Amino acid sequence: MNRTTTEKVVKSLKQRHRKEKLFKAAGFASVCFGFLLVLTLISDIVIKATPAFHQHWLKLEIDYQQEWLGVDSLDYEKLESADYRKVLRRSILAMMPEVSGRQDKRSLYKLVSNNAEFTVRDALLKSPEFIGKKKNVWVMLDDDVDSYLKENTEFSQTGIRISEKQAGWIEQWYNNGLIDKQWNTEFLTSGDSREPELAGVRGALTGTMWTMLVTLILSFPLGVAAALYLEEFAPSNRFTDFIEVNINNLAAVPSIVFGLLGLAVIINLFGMPRSTPLVGGVVLTLMTLPTIIIASRASIKAVPPSIREAALGLGASKMQVAFGHVLPLAMPGIITGTIIGMAQALGETAPLLMIGMVAFIVDVPMGVTDASTVMPVQIYLWADSPERAFLAKTSAAILVLLTFLMMMNTLAATLRRKFEKRF
Amino acid sequence: MDNDLHLTQHISKRFNEELEDARNQVMQMGGLVEQQVRNGLKALLEADTELANKVVDLDEQVNQLEIDIDENCTQILARRQPAASDLRLMISIIKTITDLERIGDEAVKLGRNALKLSDDGKNSRQYVELRHLGEHVITILNQALTAYARMDVEDALKIIQSDRLIDEEFDNISRLLITKMMEDPREIKKALRISWCARALERVGDHAKNICEYIVYLVKGKDVRHTSIEEMRRQIQD
Amino acid sequence: MSDLSFTENLTSSDITIEGTVGKVVAEDAKMSMRNVNVFYADKQAIKNVSLDLARNQVTALIGPSGCGKSTFLRCLNRMNDTIPICRVEGELLLEEQDIYAKNLDPVLLRARVGMVFQKPNPFPKSIYDNVAYGPKIHGLATNKAELDEIVISSLQKAGLFNEVKDRLDSPGTGLSGGQQQRLCIARTIAVSPEVILMDEPASALDPIATAVIEELIDELKEKYTIAIVTHSMQQAARVSQTTAYFHMGQLVEMGKTEQIFTNPVHTLTENYITGRFG
Numbered sequence: 014m015n016r017t018t019t020e021k022v023v024k025s026l027k028q029r030h031r032k033e034k035l036f037k038a039a040g041f042a043s044v045c046f047g048f049l050l051v052l053t054l055i056s057d058i059v060i061k062a063t064p065a066f067h068q069h070w071l072k073l074e075i076d077y078q079q080e081w082l083g084v085d086s087l088d089y090e091k092l093e094s095a096d097y098r099k100v101l102r103r104s105i106l107a108m109m110p111e112v113s114g115r116q117d118k119r120s121l122y123k124l125v126s127n128n129a130e131f132t133v134r135d136a137l138l139k140s141p142e143f144i145g146k147k148k149n150v151w152v153m154l155d156d157d158v159d160s161y162l163k164e165n166t167e168f169s170q171t172g173i174r175i176s177e178k179q180a181g182w183i184e185q186w187y188n189n190g191l192i193d194k195q196w197n198t199e200f201l202t203s204g205d206s207r208e209p210e211l212a213g214v215r216g217a218l219t220g221t222m223w224t225m226l227v228t229l230i231l232s233f234p235l236g237v238a239a240a241l242y243l244e245e246f247a248p249s250n251r252f253t254d255f256i257e258v259n260i261n262n263l264a265a266v267p268s269i270v271f272g273l274l275g276l277a278v279i280i281n282l283f284g285m286p287r288s289t290p291l292v293g294g295v296v297l298t299l300m301t302l303p304t305i306i307i308a309s310r311a312s313i314k315a316v317p318p319s320i321r322e323a324a325l326g327l328g329a330s331k332m333q334v335a336f337g338h339v340l341p342l343a344m345p346g347i348i349t350g351t352i353i354g355m356a357q358a359l360g361e362t363a364p365l366l367m368i369g370m371v372a373f374i375v376d377v378p379m380g381v382t383d384a385s386t387v388m389p390v391q392i393y394l395w396a397d398s399p400e401r402a403f404l405a406k407t408s409a410a411i412l413v414l415l416t417f418l419m420m421m422n423t424l425a426a427t428l429r430r431k432f433e434k435r436f
Numbered sequence: 437m438d439n440d441l442h443l444t445q446h447i448s449k450r451f452n453e454e455l456e457d458a459r460n461q462v463m464q465m466g467g468l469v470e471q472q473v474r475n476g477l478k479a480l481l482e483a484d485t486e487l488a489n490k491v492v493d494l495d496e497q498v499n500q501l502e503i504d505i506d507e508n509c510t511q512i513l514a515r516r517q518p519a520a521s522d523l524r525l526m527i528s529i530i531k532t533i534t535d536l537e538r539i540g541d542e543a544v545k546l547g548r549n550a551l552k553l554s555d556d557g558k559n560s561r562q563y564v565e566l567r568h569l570g571e572h573v574i575t576i577l578n579q580a581l582t583a584y585a586r587m588d589v590e591d592a593l594k595i596i597q598s599d600r601l602i603d604e605e606f607d608n609i610s611r612l613l614i615t616k617m618m619e620d621p622r623e624i625k626k627a628l629r630i631s632w633c634a635r636a637l638e639r640v641g642d643h644a645k646n647i648c649e650y651i652v653y654l655v656k657g658k659d660v661r662h663t664s665i666e667e668m669r670r671q672i673q674d
Numbered sequence: 675m676s677d678l679s680f681t682e683n684l685t686s687s688d689i690t691i692e693g694t695v696g697k698v699v700a701e702d703a704k705m706s707m708r709n710v711n712v713f714y715a716d717k718q719a720i721k722n723v724s725l726d727l728a729r730n731q732v733t734a735l736i737g738p739s740g741c742g743k744s745t746f747l748r749c750l751n752r753m754n755d756t757i758p759i760c761r762v763e764g765e766l767l768l769e770e771q772d773i774y775a776k777n778l779d780p781v782l783l784r785a786r787v788g789m790v791f792q793k794p795n796p797f798p799k800s801i802y803d804n805v806a807y808g809p810k811i812h813g814l815a816t817n818k819a820e821l822d823e824i825v826i827s828s829l830q831k832a833g834l835f836n837e838v839k840d841r842l843d844s845p846g847t848g849l850s851g852g853q854q855q856r857l858c859i860a861r862t863i864a865v866s867p868e869v870i871l872m873d874e875p876a877s878a879l880d881p882i883a884t885a886v887i888e889e890l891i892d893e894l895k896e897k898y899t900i901a902i903v904t905h906s907m908q909q910a911a912r913v914s915q916t917t918a919y920f921h922m923g924q925l926v927e928m929g930k931t932e933q934i935f936t937n938p939v940h941t942l943t944e945n946y947i948t949g950r951f952g
Contacts, residue, residue, distance in 0.1 A: 249758060319795035323858070325756065326789035327808040327865060328781050337811075338797065445950040517908060519935050519947045657937025 058415075062408035064163045068197040068210060070151045071125060071186060075104045075133055077144050087141060097130040097137075101152075104133075109182065120179055126153035126210050151193070156209040156402040158183060162192070174401075200409060204375045205391065209402030212395070214410050216377045220290055220370070220385030221359065221417065227294020227381055228301055228358050233351055235298070236305030237340070240347075243306075244313040245335045264303035271300045272367025280368060288369035288384040296364045301354035308350020312343040344432040352425040359418055362389045388414045451516055455525065458508050462529050462536075465501040466581040469539045472498065473577060473640055476546030477570040480633060481563050483554040491547035498540035505533050524657060528650040532584065535643040535650075539577070542636040542643075549633050556626060565612060566634060569605045573637045573644070576602065580644040580651075589655050589672065592648035597665050602641035609634045691921065695940045696929035700728035700916070704869060704899035705750060705787075710764035712745055712754070712923075719745045723764075723925040725918055727869065732891060732900045734914035734931065736907060738946065741920040743903045747871050750901065751787035752780040768869070785812055788867035792874040794854030796846035796861070801838050804846040804857055805829060808865035824864055832860035833890050852883025859890065863898075870894065872902040876909065888913050907947055911935045919943045 079085075081103055082095040102122055106112065112121050129152035136150045137143060154162075157174040161183070175183075186192050204216030239260075247253045275296035279285050285292050316339050324334045340347075365371065370386050371394065378385035386394070388410065395407040446452050472491055479488035509530050512518060518526055576595055583591040613627045613634075652660045652672065660668040700706075703726035712720035720742045727733050727750075735743040745754070752773065754760040766773045773783050785808075796804050805825045808814075815821035825842075829835035834856045838849070846857050855875060862870055872891070876884040891900060891913045904910050910917055911931060918928040919942070927934065927943045938944045945951070 317795070319791060319793055320797065321756075322753065322789075322791055323795040323797065323861075324807075326751065326753065326784060326791070327811070327861065328784035329807075329811050330781050333811055342798065445945075447949050447951060451949070519907065519911070520938050520944050522948045523936060 058408045058411050062405060062412050064160075065200060065402075065405035065409035066197050067163070067194050068199065069154045069159045069162050070193050070195055071154050072191045072193065073101075073104055073125075073129075073133075073150050073152055074108065074147050075100060075136070075150045076107060076147045077137055078103075079145055082144075087144060089138070089141075092138060092141060092144075093134070095134070097134045101125070101130045101133050109185075112182075117178065120176060121182065124155055124158050124179060124182065126155050127208055128211055129153060153210055154192070156400060159210055160401045162187075162194075200406070201413075204377050205373060205386070205394075206375060207373075209398070209400045209406060212403070212406055214388065214391060214413050216374060217386050217388045217391035217410070218413065218417070219377050220293075220374075221387040221414075223290035223378060223381050223385065224293040224297065224365075224387055225355065225359060225421075227290055228297040229351075229355065231294060231298040232301040232305055232354065236302050236351070236354075237309050237347055239302075240306045240309030240313055241335055241340065244310050245339060246331065260303050260306050264307060267363075268300055268361055269363040269367065271296050272364030274299065275364060275368045286382055286384070288372045288374070288386075289382050290378060290385055290387075291381040292368050293365050293370050293387065294381070296368060297358040297361060300361065300364065301358045304354035304357065305347070305350050308353065309343065309347045312346025312350065313339055315346065316342045341432065345429045348425055348429045348432065352422055355421060356418060359414070359421070360389055362393055365390055388417065448516075451512075454508070454512050454516070455522065458505060458512065458529055459525070461501065461505045461508065462532055463581070463585055465498065465505065465533060465536050466584065468494070468498055468501065469536045469543065470574065470577055470581060472540055472543035473546070473570075474574055476543040476550065477567075477574065477637070480546050480550040480553065481567055481570070483550065485551055485554050488547040488550040488554070492544055492551075495540050495544045498537060502533050502537040505529065521654075521657075524654045528654040531650050532647050535646045539640050539643045542640045545636040546633055549629050549636075553626065553629055563630070565605075565609045566630060566637070569602070569609060569634060569637050572602060572605060573641045576641055577644045580647045584647060584651055587651060587655050589652055592651040593665070593668065593672075595648045596645050596668070599641055599645040602638060606634055606638040691924045691926055691940075691942070694724065694925045695927040695943075696934075698725045698918075698925070698928045700726035700731075702729045703727065704729040704769065705901075706765075706767045707750075708765040708767075710746070710749065710762065710766060712742070712749060712763070713761045714757070715759040719923050720749070721923045723920075723923075725925060725928055727899050727901050728916060729899050730895055730897070731916060732895050732902060732914040733916045733918065734910035735901065735903045735918050735920060736905075736910050736946070737920035737926075739905075742923040743918075743920045744873055746920070747873055747901060747903050748789075750869070750871055751784050751789055753784075753789065755780055785865050786867055787869040787871060788862035788865060790855070790858050790862055790870065790872045790875045792877055794851055794858055794878065796849070796854050796857050798845065798847055800843045801829075801846045801849070801857060802842040805860050805864045808861060812865060814865070828860040828864040829857075831863050831894070832856045833886065833893075834860055850883070852879050852886060855879060855883070855887060856890065859887075859894075863894075867898065869899045869901070872900065874903055874905060877905060884909070907935070919946060921946070 077100060081099045082092075082097070083099070084091045084095045102118075105121060105125070106118070109121060112118060132152045133150055136148065158179075161175045161180075183192070199211060200213045201218075202215055203211060203213035206212040243253060243257065275292060279292050279295055280287050285295075320338050320342065321334055324338050329337065365387060369384075371390050372384060372386065373394070374384050374386055376383070392407055392410045392414065395403045395410060446455075472494060475487050475494075476491045478484060479491060509526050513526055516522070576598060579591060580595050582588075583595060610631065613631050617624045617627045646661075649661050652658060652668065656672050658671045660671060663671070705727040707726070708724045710720055710723045711718060723742075723746060725733075735747060737743045748754045749762050749766065750773070754762060762774060768783070768786065772778070773787075797807065799807070802825055805828050806821055809821060809824050815824055826835060829838065834853060837853060838857075846854065849857060855878075859870075859875075875891075876887045879887065888909065891902065894900060902910070902913065914931045916928065917931045917934040919926045919934065919938075919940070921942050927938060927940045929939075934943065935947060938947055
């Protein structure tokens with residue numbers, strides 16, 4: 014290198030380094046920005062969701078008077094259908110003797126949850142010897158009270174949907190140590206409900222799992238088989254070109270269209286039961302398939318041809334090459350594609366709305382043909398509800414959904430690592 | 437005549453130069469050796485002791501050239517791994533210079549005998565036959581070297597053929613010398629010396645013939661040593 | 675002006691190839707190809723090539739890049755079948771049997787005519803599984819002991835056994851380049867083919883590994899008929915008995931290796947072998 018070259022390079026060197034630094038800084042800034050956004054989102058959801066994981070309970074001294082219950086014998090069946098509402102209300106009144114007047118009584122009763130009478134019943138059924146005696150039972154407070162307690166620290170002010178009188182009673186209970194804050198196990202163990210304090214995600218979560226299972230069972234083998242056929246076996250002619258174009262187009266179709274298709278064909282034409290994970294799974298399969306096929310094809314294409322040649326040269330049949338060599342080597346990529354597809358399906362709402370998975374379903378689905386809903390739809394439903402406590406529930410459900418997604422990805426990553434082999 | 441073309445067509449220019457150098461060195465050695473034989477004969481015929489001494493001294497240069505060319509060829513073989521015509525060129529050079537060196541040695545013999553004979557006094561009459569043989573041999577050597585430079589197979593074959601004439605001439609001289617020795621036993625010593633000289637010249641002719649055989653090998657890739665001239669022609673026709 | 679090779683100053687485009695120079699017919703031919711033409715779509719890659727592979731001999735196919743030597747080699751076990759636009763015409767016989775016959779399964783053909791590739795391509799499996807793969811898919815071994823036997827003897831024949839006997843379970847891809855190539859040869863031998871095709875088997879290896887492979891090829895020819903495509907002329911000269919020179923899809927010259935490398939007949943062969951401008 015002669016002197017002039019050196020000089021010229023030195024001159025341009027500064028500028029080149031500056032450009033590099035600038036680019037690095039910009040890249041770092043954008044990464045930080047993205048990270049910040051995600052952090053904000055997650056922390057916002059977590060903060061909003063926290064209240065949903067706790068629930069306030071009231072300790073009541075229940076007087077199981079046979080007369081109030083309206084039973085003559087102690088048969089299990091009789092006890093089951095006894096009038097626990099009366100027992101509950103009389104017990105509350107007994108605790109608050111100063112309350113009089115229909116209006117006040119009604120607003121007093123409203124402070125405990127609708128399912129409190131069932132709690133009272135379950136306690137007696139568990140130990141029937143308490144009949145005619147008094148017993149302490151913890152019952153759930155109404156969601157309005159719950160929200161009021163979570164939001165306010167001073168009892169002097171009235172809250173949303175809580176009157177001054179009610180606030181006074183709550184304060185009285187609170188000061189007497191009758192109110193306790195407990196972990197809300199209901200949220201994960203029960204199904205949906207109109208009452209926010211009773212609503213849980215188990216129904217939606219199980220529905221999601223059933224739907225995902227159906228989607229996975231249908232889309233994975235179908236997608237991989239289609240990709241293998243197209244890459245390894247299909248002759249390259251106009252027909253396969255046509256199929257390829259269609260698969261690529263299918264990946265870009267708005268998801269609601271698949272919902273319409275599901276409604277028109279699967280439910281109306283084939284008569285499959287609506288609102289079920291089976292139909293949901295089939296619809297989501299249609300949506301996931303192109304993603305899996307495209308990812309699998311790319312992954313199969315990336316398998317070095319030398320491996321194929323080696324096996325063919327030894328006299329392996331096409332089938333043996335495809336399944337013995339190409340598929341195992343392409344598996345990590347296929348799994349990645351499947352995760353992406355499944356994650357899409359997991360978060361999908363629109364097509365499921367069309368096939369009726371948006372229905373209000375309290376029961377936990379026990380199979381793929383039970384009516385159910387799924388997590389994202391549940392979130393959508395709760396977000397739409399007017400009750401204040403559903404705000405926290407919505408966020409909590411989002412957290413559950415994200416956790417589910419993370420678990421799915423972890424599982425896939427583990428599988429992927431297992432399949433990954435050095436070339 | 438673009439005989440050198442085949443040396444300049446390699447992708448490696450350095451290889452071209454190396455082959456060219458080796459061949460030029462052979463031509464240089466050939467020229468030197470021819471001059472040696474010429475001088476040896478002249479010294480003999482004209483009893484020129486000064487020239488005879490020069491011939492003996494110059495042999496050192498011939499030997500050095502042989503060593504240099506050998507070294508060059510070894511380098512080319514080791515580094516270039518020549519094949520086909522290049523390989524044949526290398527082989528023919530290595531073989532040719534051996535023969536050239538022997539011719540050089542024969543020239544020295546002529547020179548030494550010239551010195552010995554001049555001690556016995558001038559008597560050029562006996563050398564008439566020798567002069568004829570010598571000139572014939574020198575012509576053949578010159579033709580062989582020319583054929584080598586041109587890679588001319590036809591000329592080479594002609595030279596191989598004409599070697600027979602030299603042999604005949606040598607036989608004639610031998611007979612003549614034997615007769616002389618029988619006539620006058622005092623002449624035996626001198627006659628033997630002349631016979632040795634004739635022998636040396638005849639050997640030069642043989643070496644020239646060998647060189648021509650290498651030309652055939654180089655150009656045609658056929659080994660025609662130890663075969664009759666008819667056999668050679670037939671092989672080349674293939 | 676006595677001889678073409680010394681006096682002609684022609685470029686290859688000026689020199690016409692009219693048929694093949696030299697002897698293409700072997701007395702004891704294992705494979706025999708006549709008037710083979712290969713087309714990639716409309717482009718002709720092999721033009722009217724005829725040659726024999728002599729039994730238990732090494733035949734080297736040499737020539738500049740893109741001359742069709744690899745294409746021709748791949749016709750011999752129908753590896754070109756995998757390329758849809760590739761069309762092969764002509765008569766290709768293995769022991770008098772047409773290898774492109776409709777009723778001949780390429781799977782069977784490839785069990786009889788094995789192939790070793792340019793880049794060592796062991797499967798991402800253990801050394802043992804690599805060698806056992808061929809016998810397994812063809813069902814050559816009835817039990818584990820027999821399979822072990824095949825694997826060990828193949829590794830021995832490939833001269834690899836002593837180097838890997840303690841680590842048959844470690845991955846084949848963990849071996850050095852030369853060892854990988856010998857593993858690939860062992861894998862090919864394990865199927866007991868009759869013919870072994872080698873497509874530049876040593877081009878990715880260092881000289882020592884190359885020498886080991888060449889020595890191996892020399893030993894293998896006792897049992898197998900071998901065809902080898904190589905870019906290294908020295909290699910062709912070292913390992914083969916017969917050499918065929920391809921140029922632009924045509925077989926220019928074929929003959930005994932010693933003759934091709936000392937006294938080629940065709941100018942194109944001469945130019946290629948001596949490294950001249952073609």
